[in-house]
Amino acid sequence: MSENTDVVVIGGGYAGVKAANRLTRRDDVTVTLINPRPNFVERIRLHQLVGGSDDAVVDYREVLGERIRLVVDTVTRIDAAQRSLTLATGGTVGYDYLVYAVGSGSADPRVPGAAEFAYPIASLEEAQRLRPVIDAAPATAAVTVVGAGPSGIETAAELAEEGRTVTLVCGDVLGPYLHPRGRRSVAKRMAKLGVTVLEGPDATVKAVTRDAVRLSGGRKRRRRRQAGCAAADHRRREGGPLHRRRRWQDRRHGHQ
Numbered sequence: 001m002s003e004n005t006d007v008v009v010i011g012g013g014y015a016g017v018k019a020a021n022r023l024t025r026r027d028d029v030t031v032t033l034i035n036p037r038p039n040f041v042e043r044i045r046l047h048q049l050v051g052g053s054d055d056a057v058v059d060y061r062e063v064l065g066e067r068i069r070l071v072v073d074t075v076t077r078i079d080a081a082q083r084s085l086t087l088a089t090g091g092t093v094g095y096d097y098l099v100y101a102v103g104s105g106s107a108d109p110r111v112p113g114a115a116e117f118a119y120p121i122a123s124l125e126e127a128q129r130l131r132p133v134i135d136a137a138p139a140t141a142a143v144t145v146v147g148a149g150p151s152g153i154e155t156a157a158e159l160a161e162e163g164r165t166v167t168l169v170c171g172d173v174l175g176p177y178l179h180p181r182g183r184r185s186v187a188k189r190m191a192k193l194g195v196t197v198l199e200g201p202d203a204t205v206k207a208v209t210r211d212a213v214r215l216s217g218g219r220k221r222r223r224r225r226q227a228g229c230a231a232a233d234h235r236r237r238e239g240g241p242l243h244r245r246r247r248w249q250d251r252r253h254g255h256q
Contacts, residue, residue: 008085008093009033010075011101012040017063019099024065032069032093034085037124040064043103046127047151050134051158056124113208121151139163144213146205148174148197153186160193169213170199 005028009020012035020033039057048054060070071093077086078098085093106120119130134143141164145156148170156168168174168190174197175183190197202217 003028005029005096006094007031007097007099008095009099009101010085011035011099011103012037012060012070013043013101013103015103016099016101019101020068021063021065023099024067030069031065031067032071032095033064034071034073034075034087034093036072036074038072041124043124046121046124047154047158049124049127050121050130050155051162052131052135053158056127111205111208114205117208117210118146121155134159134164140165142167144169146213147171148176148199150177153190156195157189157193160190160195166194167196167198169203169205169215170197171204172199172201174199 005026007023007029009016009023009031012033016033016035017040020031023029023031038060040060040063042054042056042058045054045056049056064070071087073091074088075085076088079086080098083095083098085095085098087093104122106122106126109115109118109120111118119126119133121127121130137143143159143164144167145152145159146169148168152168152170153175156166160166173183174190175186178186187197198215202215202219204216205213206216207214
């Protein structure tokens with residue numbers, strides 16, 4: 001009889017869930033997934049949470065294999081020598097192998113005023129904080145979205161479909177990760193939605209104030225609300241106005 005192997009996955013995002021599901025293909029592996037939230041966050045849908053068309057969360061029972069043990073807690077210490085994890089609630093979890101998949105978050109804002117007056121949306125909690133701010137703003141309030149990666153583009157499109165007046169500040173170029181043909185397609189969609197797209201050397205944010213975004217070219221965009229998005233966000237996005245909504249397929253087995 002073969003010896004059982006205990007694997008612990010820290011982090012219940014896309015990478016952690018996929019790793020856990022694939023590991024359970026082996027009958028001699030026991031998998032524990034540790035995550036501080038009780039639900040799976042669909043980060044590719046955070047722009048829809050901001051726009052009010054999706055809550056961006058799914059029950060872990062829908063995405064995790066039945067053999068995976070879910071522990072809702074936070075790891076505060078990793079003792080590699082003892083192969084043991086200390087949890088915030090005071091418990092410990094041992095392991096033979098450890099998968100560290102805690103994901104990423106918002107970078108520290110370096111632009112003056114961004115921390116005080118902008119709203120990052122890299123995490124569920126950040127998007128949840130922004131949603132009521134958008135709801136409370138008058139329908140005529142302008143929204144400035146900073147960052148022309150996937151999240152910035154999708155957020156701008158989502159808010160524009162709501163009827164908001166949206167400006168997308170791209171920095172150098174709209175969708176720098178896109179093929180030129182794809183970039184033209186996105187630009188056409190932005191124009192159709194009425195989104196003002198600012199790109200080029202003069203479209204870098206230099207400062208954020210209570211009522212304006214100051215750009216490198218000396219221009220100043222007045223705004224009532226600003227949604228801050230990571231300009232270097234290269235995560236793949238599905239759903240929303242630019243793509244058909246499609247749920248993550250074969251979640252229980254870790255397939256796309």
